Amino acid sequence: MTKFIFITGGVLSGLGKGIVAASTGMLLKRCGYSVTLVKIDPYLNVDAGTMNPYAHGEVFVTEDGGETDMDIGHYERFLGHNLSKKNNITSGQIYLSVVTKERRGDYLGQCVQVIPHVVDEIKNRVREIARDQSADIAIVEIGGTVGDIEGLPFLEAARQMRVEEGDENTLYIHVALAPVLPSGELKTKPVQHSVQELRRIGIIPDAIVVRSSKWLDEEARYKIALYGNVPLRAVFSNPDVANPYRVTLILYEQGFSDYILERLGLEKRKPDLADWADFVNKLENPIKTVKVGMIGKYTKIKDSYVSIIEALRHASAWNRVKVDLVWIEATSIENSSEYLKLLERINGAVILPGFGVRGAEGKIKAIQYLRERGIPVLGICFGMQLMIVEFARNVIGLQGANSTEIDPNTRHPVIDLLPGQRGVREIGGTLRLGALKVIIRPGSLAWRIYGLSEVYERHRHRYSVNPKYIDVLEENGMTISGFSEEGFAEIVELKNTEQFYLGLQFHPEFKSRPLNPSPIFTYFIQYIAEKTE
Ligand code: GLN
Numbered sequence: 001m002t003k004f005i006f007i008t009g010g011v012l013s014g015l016g017k018g019i020v021a022a023s024t025g026m027l028l029k030r031c032g033y034s035v036t037l038v039k040i041d042p043y044l045n046v047d048a049g050t051m052n053p054y055a056h057g058e059v060f061v062t063e064d065g066g067e068t069d070m071d072i073g074h075y076e077r078f079l080g081h082n083l084s085k086k087n088n089i090t091s092g093q094i095y096l097s098v099v100t101k102e103r104r105g106d107y108l109g110q111c112v113q114v115i116p117h118v119v120d121e122i123k124n125r126v127r128e129i130a131r132d133q134s135a136d137i138a139i140v141e142i143g144g145t146v147g148d149i150e151g152l153p154f155l156e157a158a159r160q161m162r163v164e165e166g167d168e169n170t171l172y173i174h175v176a177l178a179p180v181l182p183s184g185e186l187k188t189k190p191v192q193h194s195v196q197e198l199r200r201i202g203i204i205p206d207a208i209v210v211r212s213s214k215w216l217d218e219e220a221r222y223k224i225a226l227y228g229n230v231p232l233r234a235v236f237s238n239p240d241v242a243n244p245y246r247v248t249l250i251l252y253e254q255g256f257s258d259y260i261l262e263r264l265g266l267e268k269r270k271p272d273l274a275d276w277a278d279f280v281n282k283l284e285n286p287i288k289t290v291k292v293g294m295i296g297k298y299t300k301i302k303d304s305y306v307s308i309i310e311a312l313r314h315a316s317a318w319n320r321v322k323v324d325l326v327w328i329e330a331t332s333i334e335n336s337s338e339y340l341k342l343l344e345r346i347n348g349a350v351i352l353p354g355f356g357v358r359g360a361e362g363k364i365k366a367i368q369y370l371r372e373r374g375i376p377v378l379g380i381c382f383g384m385q386l387m388i389v390e391f392a393r394n395v396i397g398l399q400g401a402n403s404t405e406i407d408p409n410t411r412h413p414v415i416d417l418l419p420g421q422r423g424v425r426e427i428g429g430t431l432r433l434g435a436l437k438v439i440i441r442p443g444s445l446a447w448r449i450y451g452l453s454e455v456y457e458r459h460r461h462r463y464s465v466n467p468k469y470i471d472v473l474e475e476n477g478m479t480i481s482g483f484s485e486e487g488f489a490e491i492v493e494l495k496n497t498e499q500f501y502l503g504l505q506f507h508p509e510f511k512s513r514p515l516n517p518s519p520i521f522t523y524f525i526q527y528i529a530e531k532t533e
Contacts, residue, residue, distance in 0.1 A: 002130040003169050003264045006158040007141040008203070010176030010194025015211045016247070017175045018071035020238065021141040022078035023248040024173070027257040028137050029079055030271030036135040037075040038126060039068070039088045041143045042150040046092035047085070050428050057303030061458045061510050062087075065434025071141060073307050077513050078248065086129055091150060094121050114153055122157040123164075137264075146174075147197045159202045168265045174198060174205035174228075175238070178212040178220065186212055188223045195228040206263055207234040209251070215239050234259060245280050245514055249273065279317055279514045286322035290528045293343060295328045295366050295383075296352030297359030302327075305352055308380070311512035312350075315521035321529045330362030340369050348376035348500070348528040351383030353460075353507065360406050364390045376500035376531075378524050381461055384492060384503030385415040388465055388473065396476045405463050414473075416466040418488065424462075431462050438490040438506065444481035445502060446491045449523045457490075457506035464505060465489035500527050 005024065009017045021037060029035040045051055048059045049067030060073040066085020076083055098121050102112045110117075130138035142158065144151045162170040176191040191210060198205060208228050210216055216224070216237045225232040236254050241247060251257075252273065261268045292312065298304035309325070316323040326346050333339045339362075343349065349370055351363055363383065367390040370377045379387040385403050392401035392414045400407075403415030424430050435456045440447045447453065465473075470480055470489065482491030482504075492503040504520070512518035 001169065002127075002135050003137045003171070003266065004126070004130070004161055004165060005137060005139045005171045005173060005260070005264075006161075006203075007139065007173045007175060008146050008155070008158075008198060008205070009142070009144065010146050010174055010198070011190045012177050013145050015175055015177055016238070016244070017141060018074045019078075019244045019247050020173070020175050020209050020251070021071070021139055022074040023251050024256070024260070025075060025137075025139050026078040026080075026248055026276075027252055027271055028139075028260065030273065031257055031261065031269040033136040033266070034134055035079065035137050035139065036129060036133040037072075037079065037083065037087060038129055038138060038140045039071045039075070039143060040122075040140060040154050041069050041088065041090045042148065042154060043090060044092045044095065045090060046096060046428060047088070047090060049431070053298045053304035054301055057301070058306045059460070060307060061433060061460045061507060063435045063458065067429065067431075067433065067460065069143070070303065070306050071143075073310070073510065074244075077310060078245075080513055080515060084129075084133075086125075086132070089122070089125050091153075094118060094125070094153075097121055115156065118153050119157045119160065122154060123161060126157070126161070136266075146194055146201070152201070155198075155201050155203060162203075171207070171260060171263055172198075172203050172205045173207045173209060175209045175211060178210050178216070178224075180213045186214065186216070186220050188220050188227075191224055192227045199229075204229060206230065207236065207256075207259065209236045209238050211238045211240075213240045243280060243283055245276070245283065249277060249280060275515055282320060283313060283317035285320070286316065287320045288529060288532065289322040289324055290347045290525065290532050291324045291326050291345060292525075292528070293326045293328050293346040293349035293366075294352060295330055295333075295349055295363055297330045297354055297362075298352075307507070307509040307512070308350060308352065311509040311518050311521040312525065314512050314514050314517035315525040317514070318517055318522055319525045319529055321525055323525060328366065330359030330366065333362035333365050334359065337365065340365065343369050343375065346375065347532045348378070348524065351377060351379040351386060351503075353381035353383060355382065355405070357406050360386060360403075364393075368394055371501060374499050376524065376528055377502070378500075378520070379503035380507055380509070381505060384505055385463060385465070387501075387503040388414050388469075388478075388492065391473065391476075391478055392469065396472060398472075403463055412469070414466055414469045415463050417462060418464045421462045432459050432464075434458060436506075437485050438482045439485070440491070441479070441481040441483075444479060444491075445493045445500070446481045449519050451519075457504075457508055458510040459506045461505060465492070500524065 025037045058070040063082045068088035176194045221235045392398040398412040401412035402410035404413045480489045490505045494501045508518040508520040
């Protein structure tokens with residue numbers, strides 16, 4: 001019998017509810033229970049793939065090719081195992097399914113409504129995931145903030161599940177903000193109000209996690225317990241920390257997992273957190289510092305690249321190196337080459353993934369600058385494609401070389417649509433997605449990094465190196481050191497050089513985990529650190 005934990009948010013979005021959900025999952029998994037985590041997003045997009053990262057942060061890609069909310073990435077990193085695209089439910093999916101059933105006649109004779117049909121669909125989905133993934137405990141994070149109109153059917157489903165599954169089999173955890181005034185005083189009233197809002201819907205939380213810039217004192221905890229209607233030991237502090245992986249330890253030390261297990265009638269067990277604590281300590285005690293340039297076009301919203309930031313963090317811990325990120329906006333370089341001077345101060349750069357024309361020429365200029373000076377470059381997806389464009393123009397001399405994504409009429413389409421993409425009309429879910437085999441050339445830099453001749457990495461792209469140009473690229477000093485099974489270029493590097501210059505068509509960041517970091521990022525940081533004083 002599965003136990004269900006629902007996690008709601010109050011006062012503000014962006015409180016790190018996903019990190020709390022992920023930490024809950026990780027602690028319970030380490031207590032020996034089989035755990036799955038589900039993210040609910042109340043928007044009408046069927047998945048996150050059609051959204052600009054400005055709107056909703058990074059699009060995370062699962063092994064099975066789902067384009068999901070970035071919280072699924074947090075869940076995988078904390079749990080240490082893969083989740084499915086099914087673990088991200090959106091209103092778009094729910095409505096699509098209900099309307100499809102209506103057209104098929106499944107509800108023939110009935111008036112199809114939010115209650116019961118939409119809410120039933122939500123409950124069925126959640127139960128189906130728990131069953132298919134054999135979960136002892138399914139943790140369901142409801143995106144958004146309590147009080148949002150679009151979140152109501154999901155909260156109603158969570159409420160109904162307590163009636164249907166029973167008190168001992170359901171648990172509600174509310175995560176809310178207690179702001180601290182400039183005077184230093186911590187205010188609990190917003191937390192109280194958000195609990196009231198939740199109660200109005202019929203949900204009484206079993207535990208309250210209070211996000212704040214500081215720890216709760218006894219008085220604040222007492223107030224929240226009393227007015228939030230939870231036992232004092234069910235109020236947990238979630239103070240600001242620079243390192244999200246520490247949140248798990250902070251919650252554990254307050255008896256978080258013990259309380260949950262007790263409340264769910266499960267045997268209390270002590271999780272072994274030694275390796276996690278070791279990772280957290282390594283991350284917080286670096287021996288040296290390197291500066292890594294992050295060259296992209298969504299640099300104002302750091303959530304756009306969260307998996308890359310995390311992968312660098314994992315690499316930084318295992319190398320005992322502090323990685324200072326230097327954000328460089330590609331569009332600024334486009335407008336003024338003055339910005340290239342920023343690159344003088346960095347020890348290596350990541351050319352970030354992306355789509356579309358804006359910022360592309362800025363990235364190309366940056367790549368040229370870095371390549372000519374031998375500064376280590378790691379290009380991911382669009383970043384790799386632009387490495388090819390730059391090389392074609394400036395080394396081979398193919399004037400006007402470009403990706404057809406940027407210039408459909410280019411004389412030298414060195415990057416072009418994948419053959420399977422021609423004639424694809426629907427944008428949603430139609431890129432080349434998910435984990436696919438990459439065959440690595442023995443003796444190459446990629447081969448030395450992975451120590452394997454075959455790896456599976458996750459993809460999300462429509463364009464790729466044009467096979468017609470592979471010979472000319474190789475004749476002029478590039479090596480295609482990784483290929484897909486169909487023969488598409490997956491990895492590019494420079495021939496006969498010690499220079500770190502690596503372009504990847506895939507996204508190694510999606511598989512990087514604290515305790516199982518991506519070899520690519522680990523090697524990249526190690527290489528830079530060795531070259532830095
Ligand atoms: N826009 C490029 C493509 O579709 C790269 C995508 C990416 O960087 N994820 O192939």
